[in-house]
Every structure is written in structure tokens, then in C-alpha cells.
Amino acid sequence: xxxxxxxxxxxxxxxxxxxxxxxxxxxxxxxxxxxxxxxxxxxxxxxxxxxxxxxxxxxxxxxxxxxxxxxxxxxxxxxxxxxxxxxxxxxxxxxxxxxxxxxxxxxxxxxxxxxxxxxxxxxxxxxxxxxxxxxxxxxxxxxxxxxxxxxxxxxxxxxxxxxxxxxxxxxxxxxxxxxxxxxxxxxxxxxxxxxxxxxxxxxxxxxxxxxxxxxxxxxxxxxxxxxxxxxxxxxxxxxxxxxxxxxxxxxxxxxxxxxxxxxxxxxxxxxxxxxxxxxxxxxxxxxxxxxxxxxxxxxxxxxxxxxxxxxxxxxxxxxxxxxxxxxxxxxxxxxxxxxxxxxxxxxxxxxxxxxxxxxxxxxxxxxxxxxxxxxxxxx
Amino acid sequence: xxxxxxxxxxxxxxxxxxxxxxxxxxxxxxxxxxxxxxxxxxxxxxxxxxxxxxxxxxxxxxxxxxxxxxxxxxxxxxxxxxxxxxxxxxxxxxxxxxxxxxxxxxxxxxxxxxxxxxxxxxxxxxxxxxxxxxxxxxxxxxxxxxxxxxxxxxxxxxxxxxxxxxxxxxxxxxxxxxxxxxxxxxxxxxxxxxxxxxxxxxxx
Numbered sequence: 001x002x003x004x005x006x007x008x009x010x011x012x013x014x015x016x017x018x019x020x021x022x023x024x025x026x027x028x029x030x031x032x033x034x035x036x037x038x039x040x041x042x043x044x045x046x047x048x049x050x051x052x053x054x055x056x057x058x059x060x061x062x063x064x065x066x067x068x069x070x071x072x073x074x075x076x077x078x079x080x081x082x083x084x085x086x087x088x089x090x091x092x093x094x095x096x097x098x099x100x101x102x103x104x105x106x107x108x109x110x111x112x113x114x115x116x117x118x119x120x121x122x123x124x125x126x127x128x129x130x131x132x133x134x135x136x137x138x139x140x141x142x143x144x145x146x147x148x149x150x151x152x153x154x155x156x157x158x159x160x161x162x163x164x165x166x167x168x169x170x171x172x173x174x175x176x177x178x179x180x181x182x183x184x185x186x187x188x189x190x191x192x193x194x195x196x197x198x199x200x201x202x203x204x205x206x207x208x209x210x211x212x213x214x215x216x217x218x219x220x221x222x223x224x225x226x227x228x229x230x231x232x233x234x235x236x237x238x239x240x241x242x243x244x245x246x247x248x249x250x251x252x253x254x255x256x257x258x259x260x261x262x263x264x265x266x267x268x269x270x271x272x273x274x275x276x277x278x279x280x281x282x283x284x285x286x287x288x289x290x291x292x293x294x295x296x297x298x299x300x301x302x303x304x305x306x307x308x309x310x311x312x313x314x315x316x317x318x319x320x321x322x323x324x325x326x327x328x329x330x331x332x333x334x335x336x337x338x339x340x341x342x343x344x345x346x347x348x349x350x351x352x353x354x355x356x357x358x359x360x361x362x363x364x365x366x367x368x369x370x371x372x373x374x375x376x377x378x379x
Numbered sequence: 380x381x382x383x384x385x386x387x388x389x390x391x392x393x394x395x396x397x398x399x400x401x402x403x404x405x406x407x408x409x410x411x412x413x414x415x416x417x418x419x420x421x422x423x424x425x426x427x428x429x430x431x432x433x434x435x436x437x438x439x440x441x442x443x444x445x446x447x448x449x450x451x452x453x454x455x456x457x458x459x460x461x462x463x464x465x466x467x468x469x470x471x472x473x474x475x476x477x478x479x480x481x482x483x484x485x486x487x488x489x490x491x492x493x494x495x496x497x498x499x500x501x502x503x504x505x506x507x508x509x510x511x512x513x514x515x516x517x518x519x520x521x522x523x524x525x526x527x528x529x530x531x532x533x534x535x536x537x538x539x540x541x542x543x544x545x546x547x548x549x550x551x552x553x554x555x556x557x558x559x560x561x562x563x564x565x566x567x568x569x570x571x572x573x574x575x576x577x578x579x580x581x582x583x
Contacts, residue, residue, distance in 0.1 A: 330445075337423060337443075343423070346444045367436055374436070374439050
């Protein structure tokens with residue numbers, strides 16, 4: 001049984017909205033129709049000026065806060081930041097948290113049935129980019145009667161969406177909250193994603209992305225991909241503190257079984273992820289990360305891109321995050337100050353690596369709250 | 380303006396309305412807050428201390444949390460009308476490098492520091508034979524953040540050596556009272572020194 005505190009949004013229920021209007025995509029293809037699953041927390045005010053869009057990262061989805069049932073072991077992925085009295089205070093804000101296109105938690109994605117063929121899209125599902133996600137999110141805003149977000153917020157890949165919003169629809173948001181993110185991936189970031197994709201695509205059960213038709217899943221490949229990803233989300237210190245060289249059993253066996261605790265932990269992480277996540281979605285999400293580069297159209301000059309943004313920015317990074325290090329956030333800050341935009345940037349001490357944006361930390365929560373409290377909304 | 384500490388009031392008199400300002404070591408953001416509300420100033424504070432950063436956020440002052448000793452490389456040349464640094468010079472690892480950086484980033488720079496040439500410091504040292512401890516410099520020699528204290532004369536010599544142009548000078552006491560003595564012998568009677576330096580012109 002869960003203990004729903006006064007700071008929780010409580011039991012929440014996802015909603016689904018169907019779009020018939022075709023969505024042209026960056027890759028050149030068109031998605032004729034699609035469903036978006038989303039959750040909302042709080043109440044939209046009369047002027048509809050208190051809406052906050054929350055964007056999820058690679059492996060999370062629309063379930064950002066609260067619980068789906070009293071039996072749930074864990075709340076939504078950003079429950080530390082969303083709820084009454086929390087940074088994204090649901091007593092003031094109306095929060096919209098959609099599941100991105102291409103995902104496997106309800107919105108249309110590779111596992112959905114392609115109306116043209118009546119079988120699952122599989123590898124035929126068009127490639128998604130952050131720009132495409134912002135486009136569908138803008139249509140979702142229209143349907144919900146939200147002309148302008150009070151803020152768009154996210155961490156990691158979610159932060160990239162918040163950044164892209166300010167660039168793509170400058171007058172449709174007042175604040176952009178970009179946490180533990182980057183203006184584009186580095187070669188090392190892309191390399192990690194490439195290895196993860198190879199692990200999945202080389203699994204004999206992958207069947208060129210058509211594994212649904214073969215009634216199987218490339219779970220071994222997906223496990224390895226997640227294990228690799230997970231290492232990059234943690235810091236060396238955090239892993240050292242948690243596991244050190246601790247053994248699973250009392251002594252070494254001198255064989256290739258699981259001997260160290262860290263091996264056991266990674267396998268567990270891989271297995272639990274592979275049981276809930278779709279391999280094609282993992283491929284697609286890592287590609288969306290790789291493609292993100294809003295400065296490209298300005299010849300790499302990010303500050304030129306920021307010249308037309310209107311939103312105020314709040315950026316944050318964490319000291320031990322090496323996936324998207326503080327230096328990557330500072331690149332964004334530097335381009336924003338060059339463009340004379342309003343920005344605040346904080347760097348928090350944490351030993352949780354990239355995952356720190358999902359972990360409760362008083363300095364982080366207090367600063368995020370202080371920023372959000374200054375966002376004006378009508379009664 | 381009365382809610383600001385005296386030297387900040389003096390700085391406010393120097394700042395042109397509508398300027399773009401970078402305040403290094405901005406503390407709780409009081410100066411920028413005042414300038415934003417009364418002088419239509421825009422800009423950013425730079426601060427490392429978490430509590431100060433939080434105060435700035437609460438005041439709606441743009442704040443960038445970073446270590447001044449790491450340099451100002453994130454800011455472009457001549458991108459600010461004023462770069463201000465109050466009471467932080469003496470706490471930097473390399474004040475000379477930071478001053479050069481301020482002049483690179485700002486068209487004008489304003490610096491304030493406690494004058495270590497003050498007669499009280501001299502007297503304390505000569506009578507007690509120990510490092511001065513006062514209301515303004517309360518820490519002991521071993522735990523002080525003020526690792527590069529200087530006098531009015533030191534600073535002006537430094538500026539001359541580096542071809543830095545001093546365009547304004549203010550010598551005040553802690554209560555913002557200029558006096559005839561301070562005017563005559565600033566290095567002996569000035570408690571707080573304020574300087575405005577102009578952008579460096581290339582000699583070529």
C-alpha cells in the first residue's frame with residue numbers, strides 16, 4: 001500500500017486524445033493520424049495562463065506524478081517536483097504531461113497498428129525528432145485551449161524539448177526550464193547510443209525490427225542497451241558508494257557468472273527495463289537524441305538561434321553528471337547571455353550523476369521552487 | 380536607495396539608466412534588484428554561494444552560479460555596459476586576471492574593495508604586531524577569505540602598470556561619508572575604495 005502524502009497529486013488517470021490531422025515530420029514522412037496519451041494535474045484557470053508542459057526523457061512517459069493505483073510501488077517519474085507545494089506546484093499550475101510519439105506507453109509508436117497495413121508499424125514507424133514532438137505538443141496545447149504555456153519543463157531529452165519550444169514557438173511559452181540537458185549530443189554521447197542500438201539490432205530476435213510479427217522481442221539486446229545506458233546515468237562515485245567491489249556471494253567462483261554486486265544490479269536493471277520497454281522505441285528515442293541540434297540551421301551559432309526567443313530560461317546541472325555535464329548546460333547559458341536573454345543557471349552538488357534530476361535534493365528543490373513561484377499566473 | 384549598503388548606493392549613482400550590467404559576486408542580488416526596478420537595467424548576477432543564489436532567484440534577478448576564479452570565458456567581448464565587482468577582489472585567487480577579464484567583457488568596470496592602507500590597519504599591525512582584525516575584516520589570518528588585500532596605492536599602481544584607465548574614484552567610510560581627510564589622504568583615511576575603469580584601448 002502506498003502512502004499518499006499531502007504533497008502528492010494522488011491517484012491519477014491517463015487520458016487519450018486522437019488526432020486526425022496529418023503531422024508532417026522532419027524526416028519527410030507524414031503521420032496520417034495518431035493518438036496521444038497524457039496526464040494532467042491541477043486545474044486550468046479561467047484565463048488558461050497557468051499551464052505547464054512537462055516533457056519526458058528517454059525512458060519515462062506521461063506518468064510524471066502521483067500513482068495509478070493504491071498498489072503502485074512508485075509514483076510518476078518527476079513526483080519530487082510535481083505536486084502541491086512542490087516546485088511545479090499543482091495548487092497554482094495546471095500540468096500537462098504527454099507521452100511522446102514513437103513511445104511504447106500508449107501514444108502512437110512502433111508497436112501500434114499501422115492503419116495502412118493493419119499490422120504493427122515496427123521499423124516502418126517514421127523517425128521522430130524533437131522538432132516533431134514539439135509540433136504535436138503544440139497541437140495538444142490547441143486542443144486543450146492553452147494559447148501560451150506558463151512554462152515548458154523537462155530534464156535531459158525533456159530539457160531539449162523545453163529548449164526547442166522556445167525556439168520553435170517563441171510566443172507560446174513564458175518560461176523554459178531546461179535541466180541536466182545539452183544543446184546537442186557530443187561524439188561520445190552519440191557513440192554510446194550507437195553501441196546501444198547495435199546491441200538491439202544484432203539480437204537474433206530483432207528480425208529487422210519486425211519482431212512483433214514473429215511473436216518475440218529482442219530482450220537480450222535491449223537489456224545490454226539499458227545496462228550500458230544505466231552506467232552513463234550514474235557517476236563513478238555513486239556506483240562506488242553503492243556497490244564498491246562487494247560480492248554477490250561470500251567468495252569468488254572464478255567463473256563467468258554474476259560475481260560482483262554491481263553486475264547483479266545492472267542485470268536486474270536491464271531485465272526490468274526489457275520487460276516493460278519496446279526495443280524499437282529505444283532505437284527511435286536514441287536517434288531523436290542524436291539528431292537534436294537547434295543551432296545547425298544557423299551554422300552552429302546557438303546565440304543567433306536564441307535572438308528570436310522570448311521565454312525566460314531556468315537551467316540547472318549536477319556536478320557529477322558526465323552524460324550531460326555542467327559544461328554542456330553552460331554552452332546554452334553562454335549563448336543565451338550572448339543573445340541578451342533572461343536566464344538563471346544553477347549547478348547543484350550531487351553524486352547521482354545524470355539521474356540527479358530525478359533525485360530529491362534540497363538545494364535543487366528549493367531553487368526550482370523559488371524560480372517557479374515568480375512565474376505570474378492569474379487567479 | 381536607502382536599503383542598499385552605502386558603497387552600492389554610490390555605484391547606483393554611477394550607472395546610466397537602461398544599461399546592461401554584469402554583477403560579479405553579486406551576493407543576495409540587492410544591487411541588481413534595485414537597478415532593475417529603478418534604473419531599467421538588465422543583466423545577470425554571478426555568484427557561487429547557494430543561499431545567495433536562492434535569494435537572487437526569489438528577487439527575480441537573473442543569476443548564474445559559477446566560480447569567478449574559473450574565469451569569465453562564457454561572456455563575449457564588450458558584451459556589457461558595466462561589469463561590477465563589489466568587495467570580492469580581495470577574495471579572488473588571481474584578482475589581476477579577473478580585472479583583465481572584466482575589462483574585456485565590459486565597456487566600463489566598477490570595482491570596490493576594503494582599503495588595507497587605512498590608518499587603523501596600520502596602527503593595529505604596528506602596535507599589536509599582528510594581522511588586523513576589525514569589523515570590516517573580522518576573520519583571522521588563517522581562515523580569512525580575503526587572501527589578496529591591497530591598498531588604494533597598490534590598486535592605482537597596478538592600474539598604471541597595466542594601462543588601465545581610472546575614470547572615477549570614490550573613497551568613503553563604511554557609512555558612506557566622504558570627508559576632507561579622505562580626500563587629502565585617501566590611502567590613509569579611506570575605508571572603502573570604489574573605482575570605475577574604462578575599456579582598454581589598444582595602443583596600436
